[in-house]
Amino acid sequence: MEDVARVAGVSHQTVSRVLNNHPNVSSKTRERVEQAITELGYRRNTAARSLVTRRSQTIGVLGSEMAQYGPSHTLLGVQQAAREAGYFVSVAALREVTPETIKDAMAHFMDQGVDGVVVTVPHPGTFDVLKDITAQVPMVAVGSIGDEHLTGATVDQRQGARLAVEHLLELGHQRIGHLSGPSDWIDAAARIEGWRDALTDAGIEPVTLIEGDWSAECGYREGLKVAADRSVSALFVANDQMALGVLRAFHELGVQVPEDISVVGFDDQPESAYFIPPLTTVAQDFEELGQRCIALLLDRLESGATGTPATVAPRLVVRSTTAPASK
Amino acid sequence: MEDVARVAGVSHQTVSRVLNNHPNVSSKTRERVEQAITELGYRRNTAARSLVTRRSQTIGVLGSEMAQYGPSHTLLGVQQAAREAGYFVSVAALREVTPETIKDAMAHFMDQGVDGVVVTVPHPGTFDVLKDITAQVPMVAVGSIGDEHLTGATVDQRQGARLAVEHLLELGHQRIGHLSGPSDWIDAAARIEGWRDALTDAGIEPVTLIEGDWSAECGYREGLKVAADRSVSALFVANDQMALGVLRAFHELGVQVPEDISVVGFDDQPESAYFIPPLTTVAQDFEELGQRCIALLLDRLESGATGTPATVAPRLVVRSTTAPASK
DNA sequence: ATCAAAGTTGTGAGCGCTAACAATTGCATC
DNA sequence: GATGCAATTGTTAGCGCTCACAACTTTGAT
Numbered sequence: 022m023e024d025v026a027r028v029a030g031v032s033h034q035t036v037s038r039v040l041n042n043h044p045n046v047s048s049k050t051r052e053r054v055e056q057a058i059t060e061l062g063y064r065r066n067t068a069a070r071s072l073v074t075r076r077s078q079t080i081g082v083l084g085s086e087m088a089q090y091g092p093s094h095t096l097l098g099v100q101q102a103a104r105e106a107g108y109f110v111s112v113a114a115l116r117e118v119t120p121e122t123i124k125d126a127m128a129h130f131m132d133q134g135v136d137g138v139v140v141t142v143p144h145p146g147t148f149d150v151l152k153d154i155t156a157q158v159p160m161v162a163v164g165s166i167g168d169e170h171l172t173g174a175t176v177d178q179r180q181g182a183r184l185a186v187e188h189l190l191e192l193g194h195q196r197i198g199h200l201s202g203p204s205d206w207i208d209a210a211a212r213i214e215g216w217r218d219a220l221t222d223a224g225i226e227p228v229t230l231i232e233g234d235w236s237a238e239c240g241y242r243e244g245l246k247v248a249a250d251r252s253v254s255a256l257f258v259a260n261d262q263m264a265l266g267v268l269r270a271f272h273e274l275g276v277q278v279p280e281d282i283s284v285v286g287f288d289d290q291p292e293s294a295y296f297i298p299p300l301t302t303v304a305q306d307f308e309e310l311g312q313r314c315i316a317l318l319l320d321r322l323e324s325g326a327t328g329t330p331a332t333v334a335p336r337l338v339v340r341s342t343t344a345p346a347s348k
Numbered sequence: 349m350e351d352v353a354r355v356a357g358v359s360h361q362t363v364s365r366v367l368n369n370h371p372n373v374s375s376k377t378r379e380r381v382e383q384a385i386t387e388l389g390y391r392r393n394t395a396a397r398s399l400v401t402r403r404s405q406t407i408g409v410l411g412s413e414m415a416q417y418g419p420s421h422t423l424l425g426v427q428q429a430a431r432e433a434g435y436f437v438s439v440a441a442l443r444e445v446t447p448e449t450i451k452d453a454m455a456h457f458m459d460q461g462v463d464g465v466v467v468t469v470p471h472p473g474t475f476d477v478l479k480d481i482t483a484q485v486p487m488v489a490v491g492s493i494g495d496e497h498l499t500g501a502t503v504d505q506r507q508g509a510r511l512a513v514e515h516l517l518e519l520g521h522q523r524i525g526h527l528s529g530p531s532d533w534i535d536a537a538a539r540i541e542g543w544r545d546a547l548t549d550a551g552i553e554p555v556t557l558i559e560g561d562w563s564a565e566c567g568y569r570e571g572l573k574v575a576a577d578r579s580v581s582a583l584f585v586a587n588d589q590m591a592l593g594v595l596r597a598f599h600e601l602g603v604q605v606p607e608d609i610s611v612v613g614f615d616d617q618p619e620s621a622y623f624i625p626p627l628t629t630v631a632q633d634f635e636e637l638g639q640r641c642i643a644l645l646l647d648r649l650e651s652g653a654t655g656t657p658a659t660v661a662p663r664l665v666v667r668s669t670t671a672p673a674s675k
Numbered sequence: 676a677t678c679a680a681a682g683t684t685g686t687g688a689g690c691g692c693t694a695a696c697a698a699t700t701g702c703a704t705c
Numbered sequence: 706g707a708t709g710c711a712a713t714t715g716t717t718a719g720c721g722c723t724c725a726c727a728a729c730t731t732t733g734a735t
Contacts, residue, residue, distance in 0.1 A: 022691065032715050037693060045713055067461050068404065069691035071395040073720050079438075079460075087427075088420040097415050100441050109460050111406075111436050114427045133406075133436050134394050237622040262619055269622045292589055295564040295596045297624050349721065359685050364723060372683055396721035400690050 022065070029057035040065055071134065080108050080318065081130035083123070084141035085115040090261075090290050091307050092141050095163055098311025099139055106319055111135060118142055120150045127154055137318045139163070139311075140171075143206045159321040161314050164207045165330070172321075174313035174331040176305040178208050181335030182215025182257070185285040185303050188337055189255045190223050193346035194283060198229030198253035200243055200263055212259050212287065229253050233263050240266025247282070248274040254346050255283040261293045264300055268342070272297070279344035289338050299340035309333050349392070356384035367392055398461065407435050407645065408457035410450070411468035412442040417588075417617050418634050419468050422490055425638020426466055433646055438462060445469055447477045454481055464645045466490070466638075467500075470533045486648040488641045491534045492657070499648075501640035501658040503632040505535050508662030509542025509584070512612040512630050515664055516582045517550050520673035521610060525556030525580035527570055527590055539586050539614065556580050560590050567593025574609070575601040581673050582610040588620045591627055595669070599624070606671035616665050626667035636660050 026033040031050055038046050039054040046054075057063075071077045080103050086092050100110045111133060113126040123142070130138055140151065140162040148162060148171055165173030189197050199216040202209030213230065220227040229252060233239045240263030247256060248271050258264040264286035271278050278284055278298060286293060289304035313331040320328040353360040358377055365373050366381040373381075384390075398404045407430050413419050427437045438460060440453040450469070457465055467478065467489040475489060475498055492500030516524050526543045529536030540557065547554040556579060560566045567590030574583060575598050585591040591613035598605050605611055605625060613620060616631035640658040647655040 033691090034693080034716080035714060038714090041693080045711095047713065050714085064459055066399070066691050067459060068395050068398040069720090070693075071720095072393070072399055072691080072722085073693045075720085077395065088417070088424050090415070093415040093420045096439070097441055100414075100439055101443065104440065104456060109456070110439050112423070112427055112439050113431065113437075114424055116428065129431065129436070132391055132394060237619045241622055265619055266622045269624050269626075272624050292564045292592055292619070295568055295593045297596050297599050299596075360721090361686080361723080362684060365684090368723085372681095374683065377684085393721050396690090397723075398690095399692085399721080400723045402690085 022063070025054065025057045025061055025063050028061060029054045076136055077134040078108050079111050079133060079135045080315070081111045081113065081133070081135040081138045082141065083113050083115070083126050083130070083138055085118045085143070087112070087114040087141075090288060091305075094307035095141055095311040095314075098308035099315055100311070101308075102312040102315035106315065108136070108315075108319075115142065118144055118147065123147060123150045124154060127151070127156060131156070131158075137161070137322050139314050139318060140165075140173075143208055145207050145210075146205070159318060161318045161321075163310060163314055172317055172328055172330045174310055174317060174333065176208075176307075176310060176333045176335055178211035178335070179215035179218070181287065181303040181305065182212040183219045184335060184337040185257050185287065186216050186219035188301070188339065188343065189257065189283060189285065190219070190225075192255075192283065192343060194255040195225060195346070196229070196253045197225070197227075197255045197257060198231065198247065199227070200231045200233050200240065200247075200256060200258045200267065202233060202235050202259040204232055209259055216257055233259065235260055235262060237262045237266040237269075239263060241270045243267070244270025245274065247271075248276045251276075251282075253282065255285070255343070257285045257287075259287050261286040261288045261290045261296075261300060261302055264293070264302070264342075265296060268296055268298075268300070279342050280347065283343040283346075285343060294340065296342075298342055301340045301343040302338050304336045304338050306333055349390070352381065352384045352388055352390050355388060356381045403463055404461040405435050406438050406460060406462045407642070408438045408440065408460070408462040408465045409468065410440050410442070410453050410457070410465055412445045412470070414439070414441040414468075417615060418632075421634035422468050422638040422641075425635035426642055427638070428635075429639040429642035433642065435463070435642075435646075442469065445471055445474065450474060450477045451481060454478070454483060457485075458483070464488070464649050466641050466645060467492075467498075470535055472534050472537075473532070486645060488645045488648075490637060490641055499644055499655055499657045501637055501644060501660065503634075503637060503660045503662055505538035505662070506542035506545070508614065508630040508632065509539040510546045511662060511664040512584050512614065513543050513546035515628070515666065515670065516584065516610060516612060517546070517552075519582075519610065519670060521582040522552060522673070523556070523580045524552070524554075524582045524584060525558065525574065526554070527558045527560050527567065527574075527583060527585045527594065529560060529562050529586040531559055536586055543584055560586065562587055562589060564589045564593040564596075566590060568597045570594070571597025572601065574598075575603045578603075578609075580609065582612070582670070584612045584614075586614050588613040588615045588617045588623075588627060588629055591620070591629070591669075592623055595623055595625075595627070605669050607674070610671055610673075611669040613669075621667065623669075625669055628667045628670040629665050631663045631665050633660055 026036050103110045137159045162173040164175050201213050217227045244267035286300045286302035289302045293300040317328045353363045430437045464486045489500035528540050544554045571594035613627045613629035616629045620627040644655045
């Protein structure tokens with residue numbers, strides 16, 4: 022920086038001012054300094070800068086299941102939005118989610134001196150742990166509807182589930198089962214609620230609820246049972262992967278989809294259009310979710326405002342696994 | 349730090365020594381200092397530390413297609429290995445891969461002062477761009493077989509392709525086609541080579557090569573053509589997603605798998621076991637790949653050694669899409 | 676008892692930057 | 706032309722840490 026100052030014929034402080042867009046620099050000198058900067062290929066040292074500003078320009082992303090479709094796309098959105106705003110993104114992926122590992126990862130971030138944290142851990146228990154930690158930095162959580170300490174952005178899962186179930190109701194289905202995710206996941210719980218609400222509103226008692234674990238394997242296992250007892254005419258499955266397993270199970274036992282049983286998934290992964298048959302499902306925009314989180318976090322970081330939690334709307338995608346009820 | 353020193357009754361330098369595990373500290377004082385540290389809940393300031401050490405303890409991960417199965421799992425491995433070694437992981441995901449965006453992301457990392465970079469961009473052109481940049485930090489690339497400037501870790505794709513093709517040959521297939529990835533991807537090219545080599549070694553001329561784009565949609569489109577002309581008795585598909593599309597196309601046109609045509613995929617995503625029928629494929633351990641990359645990078649970082657590029661072995665997983673040739 | 680060598684601790688400087696303040700300049704006003 | 710005020714620039718200190726070196730203490734051999 023001293024070098025740049027010398028070349029431009031000014032003091033190091035003026036260089037600093039140019040770098041930080043301070044108002045009171047004459048355009049003449051600003052230009053000279055900028056030229057010197059490019060001439061010398063100067064880059065300002067982040068460590069020195071954070072030492073004095075107490076800002077690291079880094080945002081931590083704390084997540085689990087980061088290789089899954091949803092989280093990985095959320096990370097993409099977070100990463101892009103953060104980088105555009107001039108922030109660095111540091112990632113800590115939890116292999117398993119326990120209070121221990123969460124605290125570990127947060128300690129990691131505190132060591133690094135991140136300015137804020139985005140949490141994409143889909144278990145509500147996580148939020149309790151995080152509240153205990155009393156982090157010194159703003160946090161935003163994916164899936165949090167907005168606690169006073171923990172705002173967040175979320176896809177309206179309940180609405181998504183409603184969309185799916187109402188679509189089935191319109192087709193004349195009455196016995197609509199739900200193969201859900203693990204009920205200790207926020208999203209799974211919300212989808213269960215949406216399913217339940219939609220049925221109740223239609224004057225139907227929600228009966229068949231099967232708790233799954235998101236995996237295709239589980240979808241297959243439970244699909245075999247459903248195919249055997251035929252207690253439902255339609256099945257709303259909480260994600261596309263389980264739906265894949267269900268489809269396979271039905272196929273094996275000769276249950277025709279959608280003639281015998283209709284199936285609706287959730288997520289709209291790109292592959293779902295190529296399932297046999299192509300899956301009717303609910304699409305959600307994870308990247309936007311990530312972007313919203315960063316927007317929220319930057320608001321808090323830069324203006325101190327708490328910001329209202331953002332909600333992203335899901336969308337029903339009708340393909341070939343749903344048809345009017347048979348009788 | 350001064351506070352800790354006061355509580356422990358030593359100088360700040362001794363505290364620093366304890367923190368850095370310097371040998372010449374008596375166990376008595378070390379203990380006292382450690383106690384003071386926990387008592388005060390002291391954490392050393394990373395910015396100040398990097399300012400003087402010129403190390404940021406941060407590794408940059410430069411990647412594209414980060415939400416795909418392979419890259420996202422690689423990131424998981426990288427992240428875990430790095431964190432265990434006390435490093436932070438900063439991510440830059442490329443939305444599109446051009447010399448521009450690559451340089452941008454690298455500039456981002458240089459600004460941040462990363463100690464090293466892991467590159468997971470599967471286009472060989474990337475390496476050329478990176479060589480031009482003359483980065484001041486060590487780099488390791490996934491998929492690079494080991495240039496002198498750019499070592500890397502890689503799954504032996506060629507071997508994986510051989511495994512697949514040889515399996516088909518053993519089943520008596522002669523006309524074995526290949527639906528490949530885009531040929532400007534390193535992995536796609538290696539798989540093409542493996543397919544070609546295996547056939548040539550068996551005295552068969554490799555004829556049917558179709559270039560795809562990794563997507564299920566493309567698998568479907570090309571699958572329809574293959575089903576129509578029936579020029580092959582087996583198809584080796586370069587990834588599981590395209591294989592899904594192929595399966596769907598065959599199903600639609602009444603081509604039985606594996607009775608009429610055998611199919612082998614590549615990747616072994618968890619869903620592949622639940623395709624209709626379950627997919628024979630080649631498994632590769634992406635997480636290990638990521639870990640190896642970090643091991644390599646840390647070697648260079650800490651000992652200066654260039655390190656020999658690591659190779660991870662793929663594994664054939666036989667399921668139900670392959671059967672003996674019909675005649 | 677004496678000295679050298681090793682082990683242990685303390686002192687001062689400085690990494691590169693920004694904040695606060697001081698000093699200078701330009702410009703309009705009387 | 707003197708005065709005041711704003712705009713612009715320079716000077717100094719210090720963020721929290723590690724490095725190099727100096728100073729002191731122990732140990733063991735003579």
